[in-house]
Amino acid sequence: MRWITQALPGEVARELFAARDAGAGEQQQTVILARALGHAYFREWGRRAHGLQVSFSDVDFADFSIG
Template sequence: GIIGDALSRAAQAAWTRPLPKSAGARLRFLMKREKGSTRAVAARVGVSQRTVQRWIKGETHPTGKSAEALEREAARDWQPRVSAEAQRRSAQAGILVETRARFGFTAAPGTTDDGRIRRIAEVLPPDVSGEMWAAWRAGDEDRLNELVGQGLGYSYFQDRGRRAQGLDVELTDIDYIELGEL
């Protein structure tokens, strides 16, 4: 999803070596990580085992969603120690989010604001950042969306707890989102 991809890019920014560019190199990397199991690679990418076998033989090539899934899965395993260190730092200091999206609100009667498109750049609290990495590893895009809404609700809309107590923020219609280290 869009937030998971943004977290992948944030993790990639800390890498010392870039992720392989070609789908073939990404496939070879995943095959090595999965000890040559076409079934395991197929399950990770969301295609049939036969499709992976065709990719290996060069009969077909990943395109569209399968190419995106191949990139995402290769990124999850690429230089894991460097990525883990970036995740640890952001879980301690927070993570910077820049987004343009529609925000909807639920609050006590008389304090609700109509949802509208906003461009926001804000640092999410460390506890939210840590939970985001856990949701990313689990592949839970809905939880990621909820966490970004919760984090922006606290940091931006509630001014880190100084106003708008009880305000629930929902993030919808994301135009773009970028996440990064401080």
């Protein structure tokens, strides 16, 4: 199990809300979040792990805040 605490830019929240408002399902929203986490957390904004593909699966808990 991996605990991730990662700040993501506001563009990600806007993209998630726009997808939700357009009727996107959980799977589509999960893809958006996986792409954002992959870029920010695993690839450190393009500084490492180039080409790494990230999937966001088997999630036990997620907590989000806007601040």
